[in-house]
Amino acid sequence: MNEYMKETNEALLHTYNQFPVVLERGEGAYLYDTEGKKYLDFAAGYAVSSLGYADKELNDALKEQIDKIFHTSNLYYNTACGKAAEDLKRITGMDRIFFTNSGGEAVEGTLKAARKYAYKKGTGRYEFIAMKESFHGRSFGAVSVTGHDAYREPFEPLVPGVSFAQYNDLDSVKALVTDKTCAIILEPLQGEGGINAATEEFMKGIRKLCDEEGILMICDEVQCGMGRTGAMFAWQAYDIKPDIMSMAKAIGSGIPVGAFAMTEEVAKYSLEPGDHGTTYGGNPLACTAVSKTIEIFEKKHLVEHVQKVGAYLTKKLEELVEEYDTVKAVKGKGLMQGIQVTKPISEITGAALKEGLLIIGAGSDVIRFVPPLIIELEQVDEMIRILKKAL
Template sequence: MHHLHPTPPKSQHVLMNTVVRPETVFVSGRGAYMYDEIGLAYLDWVQGWAVNCLGHSPDVVAAALARQATTLLNPSPAYLNRPAMNLAQQLVRASALDEVFFASSGAEANEGAIKLARKWGKLNRAGAHEIITFDNGYHGRTIATMSATGKPGWDVYYPPQVPGFPKAVFNDLASVAALIGPQTVAIMLEPVQGEGGVRPAEAGFVQGLRTLCDRHGLLLIFDEVQTGCARTGTLFAYQQYGVEPDIMTLGKGLGAGVPISALLAKRHACVFEPGDQGGTFCGNPLVCAVGEAVLQVLDTPEFLANVQARGKQLREGLREISARYALGEVRGKGLLLALEVGGDDAPAMVETARQHGFLLNAPRNHCLRFMPTLNSTADEIAQGLVLLDRVIGAHRFVKRLVADVM
């Protein structure tokens, strides 16, 4: 049965027109599901765009917020606080990086990475400032991170762009080498291009980038805002490539729904001095206490094993559906996967799915992206695959009806 919805409230019109939203108003969420204001349930495979790594309203986050909210909210970044220190120590122990700067969003962390690389170039490469990024890459919505982004059309949104981000071709090492010059300071990439359609970097390509950086004295920056925090089956995606970045950014799943991000760097790249970087909410104890609690859950063999098992289950199920309906490639890592549906059908499939109580995302018109909660059960993944099969079948049926009428 299709879900029916009331007329959208007038209050919706006071929100700036920045995104096309369905009329549905959501009022609560628990685990893998969200619920609208008339009580209908939706299996959510968007999960805040891969943010809710533990699902909606997890107890561990609620408890951490409650404890910290009555203890210390924001002493200002000018003073030390214990949750920020603890979370930084957790991240350093779990990764190959040495120091941490906390921010509130992935874009802010990536902006910090760009600043850090440019400061490093000023000190170590005679003022070199160019950071090679990639076609179809995505790094955020500030002016600088939009300039670093290779999403088609974004170069004309808010001209002029920030200069210094030549674009190479993803998984094409020669295209990167051709852009390296005296002004190059770093290479920046997502291990899996999320907004680009969930396109993983090939192992040989990433290893080649590390070799190029070592040969030319450049920094390698991994944007793990979407791929980090267990999303791809290891705590950080770089761990699957046999290389270590000089700089890494995290966000999304680090707070499991609470806004926090992190900029991490190896000691030799940590060139910020007092006054170089900051922000009113950076490293506040409220969100850092949540990050502590979340990371303690994510960074265990049992949790990561479940991500890998559910990722394998989802991948195999998507391949079966693709074969059944003669669709395209299934790609990605862990519980960040995509299915090629062909043509420009994906947005219509997203709408059909919502009518069936299933929330999906189409990063491009030709593919669907799947980002279920990382603690999904086998039954929840199986349910989603059943719903997806129904959605594609319903979409095909409607297309045939329309074609017959035409």
Template structure:
């Protein structure tokens, strides 16, 4: 394609972008380049959990901007130590490694598991992951991901991953027999269609891991940072994983990722084995500290529980009127509506009504409102969404 061609773009062709250019954001709203307001029920794909430009995070970032931007990990980074201490205090883990994205956090977890297998067990690592899972777009995380469409075209895949069926008791039998080094999973598959883990199944999975010395790695890139109603989703399942990965909501939109681990596990990493130039950069960690402090405030998660209960109850009322909605599922502010039909049709119709929605797979409409959403905003969402569903019914099912 030549630079003078009418369809030339200086941006590589890796995304199907919707026809909207966003210029500004505040709270639950964004504004287009034509200054039109849109209610944002995507939160930058579960990232802007505190809404757009949360003032406390902005203030802390502005202060850090005039102080120090970057130093590298050749020296101690006090903001990194502060964020690590906070994460450790609020979780069951002992140490943190910082990076810049969810895929990198999972890469770090995969490398740590491999280091343990090589060092402790003197063997090559094998990691069980699940069908329909999503763990990122780097080569290791593509290999870990349980979706063929993500892998296609990038073969040969990195070895060492075994994909088993999710929420399936036969898989547990296989795990006991195989005794892999680790099992890695999302407790609520986000990209794979908003599918929560069965609590009894994961309880048994965790027991098998404990009995056989298999590491339990939880990918909380999408579910972490209050998204599902608790700071981390593993708390709701009463689990004590060995490793957890975070990104997205950790920096409220400032890029940051983290891999947390129990000390006996993280001890396998020694200087020189892993690193990242930008990982744990003072600006990113400042965003993380402020975000974590806000989500940890006494009433924050109580409000999330209240508003998400209200939102779920309002959505339930739509089931009678719109029979093409097969199921509403999810937790907290990570909600999926499985429909008979194409989810992107609804996403496109919503865009025309100034409402931003997401899909998750071909037939699930995904809702990711900011955790700070107000009751009035939920009411406004339900009004617009009802109009969209009516239009969809008329056009597709009429």
């Protein structure tokens, strides 16, 4: 056993099924282990490392901020937080931003914001409708709206008042609506659930239902947001707007940061001083990462780049369906795609690892492709060559 792995195994609580590799550094879309082996990264730290590794502009901005200040109490304003909030407000079209440390914490904030809105409005509403096969995080609130029994059962009883509808089935959502329904939460493109994209009819139907019934619509963009689907945020491709949204992962390109956002209407009747807080949320280092990431996205036109490379990835994956009996379907959009397979996922990911490719699963039968958004067409070809060996 590698000495680094031995030390880790003896020190950490074993809550992950980890691959037998110790990563040391990265460059572009590649990672290198302690033995110097090179890996093409089509996992991006679970869709986090949007700019890949060792981006000089991002690194320089972070180093500069470290020399200024990288933490201060939320009792005081800081310049990096203010700029990042304005940047996120501009690209989301939402009105109010709250910074968190992670995606799960961002989702937790959306649920509290929705409950407080109902409380201040005096509606008596408190129930949530979530989706089967969804994943929203591992804190009590977030796991309570996660539609996987395996994630929920060990920690029950969870937050009460949550029911689960069938994704992309508007009638199943309508059947769960009561006069106590506070909000409907969904991912525009489910990640952990198997790379399931919402239909336009479903998204517009949810928005219409919420408007008619006085229900808030919450979009969880933690994984599918920040350019990954070929839109800056996935809901923007459906010509609708949620009342509240969560985001994280790629907005900081690897620096731990999340956020939730809401419209002015929700903010007016929602969280107030003392209702919600986080010690590290909005710290200058994380917020510098957010602003610099947005700047680089816009300068390099990464959303348009994702549309181009994503279309090519779709084409190459569809060719695998034709070529291999074990590959049944292509799912997803942009650079958040998957293939449905009949072979055990662990066999394929393990074989790919040996050949120098990092890929991960989604659900029980899907291989997920969520590379850094900077990948080029030739790196898609490189991935396909290795994947064919693994298949």
